[in-house]
Amino acid sequence: MQNKPPSWLVGLVFLGVIASDCQGQDAQSGRGSLPLIDNTEAFDTPNDAGNSITLTWARTRSIPEGGVYKAYIAESREGPYYPASEIAGGANLQSEEPETFGYGDAAWDAHFIHITEYAGGEGVVSLQNDKTYYVRLELHSGNRSTRAPIVTASAQGNYFNWKKLNNIVLGGLLSFLILGFISLARHRDLYIRRIGGLEALDEALGRATAMGKPVLFIHGLRDMSQISTIAAVNILGRVASRTAEYDAALRVVAPDPVVMSVSQETVQASYFEAGRPDAFNTKHVFVAGTEQFSYAAATEGIMVRERPAAHIMMGYFYAESLLLAETGSTTGAIQIAGTDAFTQLPFFVTTCDYTLMGEELYAASAYLSREPKLLGSLKGQDAGKAIIIAAIVLGALLATVDIPFLTHVFTPH
Amino acid sequence: MIFLSRTLPVIVALCFGVFGIGIYYVPHAAAQNLERELALWLRVVFAFSYLLGLYSLLNLHWQRIRQRVEGWGYSAMVYVGFGLMMLFVIHNDGKGPFAPQAEGTAAENGYQWLFEYVQVACSSTMFSILAFFIASAAYRTFRARTPEAALLLVAAIVVMLGRVPIGAYISEYVPAAAEWLLNVPNLAAKRGILLGVSLGAIATSLRIIFGIERSYLGGGDE
């Protein structure tokens, strides 16, 4: 005769099943045919100032149409839980934010939500740092819903933005190259090829001397902290040396007092070095105007009245570039321009006898002054450009065969 | 004195340069608050630079008037113009300089009248001279002396016609060709120059931050 389990035992087991089923908040309840929510995790949102929690969970491809994920948040496990965020069933894949979740295939198989605030009892409440929050994720479709286990996290301010790691590495590499070459230039003579415009510069100065007319040096409109103005001042030093040697007159117009002051000292130093301190006149280096068109009008007036034999325009120019260059061309002067203003290059190219374009301006100043810091900087920039060119070519080839690694390395976040 | 004029500015440049770079990579609230403070300070410095610019301008022209240099009458006009505008600013339609800016059109407000019918008129006239100058420059220089010059000439004509409605009248391909020229070869050249100039700007900034470049202080290097 078989022994049946006693009925009281059966009843006890049955009650136990019902009790575990009713354990409520910590249990995953599934009603109907909605898929379960797997791999739910919550953590501090990385790379931010805090006040944000990120919730992630596995993607399921069997979500019914119109399905919606809703995230609820509470300050204690028991609640109350307040609505924090809501997204459509197929939205917010991790692949949409590669800077946080990476470019791997796994990013296509998971969702995310960044929670920064929730609709509390008395209005919108922002998350606070270093406070534990309890997050519950639910999937709703019509009258059905399913719920993931509650997860916890606390928001914190982060000390490094890992999204910008590529930026700091590339920036660091470039800085290392530039500073390294500057240091090298102090001990070795670095080679720079001859810049074509420099020959034209010598020719212009010789012409001015032969004609007995002054040379007019025109600064661009930017101030002394700009690289183009610094380069222009270096070229001015060379021009001043030559005019001192040749005994030609030099006029320098500047757009502001600081540039004028630096130009005066540069010219004076050049005249001293050339052994012609008596030839220097501070009145020949002056501010023509402080506004764009007043500067242009004043300079054009000098061109037309004094008829310099050579016009040397160096720096960053704006719309006045064509006014200056075209007026200068009517006087028959030889004109040499150098600018890194991309939009003004065509005007200088068409109206001047020679134009130093973009980096040629910086290179010319380095070549003329032979200062280690300028030579080293130029070499460092060249090295940086070589790296960029190699990256462009290699990256294009790799991208063609669907290997976007280099593209991702250079993508800013 | 050397410390104040040469050493301290370099230290300040180093500290703020390093802070500025660091803030970019540190998302913590403390760094962001520092960035906010620095931006406010920067605005104050900018505002004072306007005062400095005003003083420089007036001082420059005063010296010219005082020394009776050639053309000193124009320097006197600077003072006349400045004084007139300041008069209307202070008058402020009867409300005085400490009340908000008076409303009203140019017909009702003297300051607005001077701005619209003197400043705007003169400035835009100077700017419009470019139209004449570009015509004469283009005529003089766009000659097909070499194959490259011929290519430049053709491209210039296509873009000039393609950017105005008349180009579409001539042919529907003219605007399309102009857009291609601007978006492909022109943009490629622009990017190349931009890369070079940006690297140059990074190099100069590094030199200034680390005190290698000091020409911005005035007075040459030591």
Place this chain on the structure above:
Amino acid sequence: MIQWLMNIDRRIIFVFVFLGVALPLLANVFLPIKPTRDVISVYDQFEKVAEDEGIVLLSFSYGASTEPEMQPMARAILRHCFSRNIKVVAVCLWPEAPGLARKVLEEIGDEFGKTYGEDYAFLGFKPGNFAVVLNMGQDFRDAFPQDNWGTPLEELALTQDIRTLRDFDFVFDLAAGDSIEFWWIPYGQEKYGFPFAGGCTAVMAPDLFPFLQSKQMVGLLGGLAGAAEYETLVGRQDKATAGMSAQSMAHLIIVAFILFGNMAFFLSRRR
């Protein structure tokens, strides 16, 4: 004759250019304008803001010298905004801009019967260039605590809820200088990620094409042509469209002189 054609006195060229620009303007000739892709993108973005009943930040970064090119653009943009009941907050980043911005806001605001403080607000000029943009992104009230006439922002219905640049649905900069490339994009759009577009002078437009391709700018209005295209989209032809006929004629004259010069050049070479 050939030599004369190769060396035409520039004053003759100036006369032709003057006539070529003046006559179409006096005759009020309007040529049909076909909007281009980048201008349509800006229009579509404003339409999206209108559908969402959003608010736009309009930044004036131009001065008196570029008024003839930029002011028609500002008018067209404002006409679009006010006709679609888009709220507009205007700021100036150039010292010469406030006079121009005030004028166009009042003019177009009166045209559409808009109320200051509810439909649009003018916050005036603040020095600082890119620092102002940075401040606006961090805390808008830090950058502009009051409007142009001293009213605190919290007292204006339009600006009560504005805290940062992210609170705007769209930011549009009218630029005649460096403001788009060196202020708004690096210190604004790149940091805070809001939809951004701009209008600029024609000569600057190619400078900004890289930002269109990288999607940092939604669209671009380039010069008077861009303004004319926008007027066409808005359905109100004004000074920009009138200016295009003058510009077309000027370009034709320049092309004609170039061709004359080259014709003479080739003829002289044959001889």
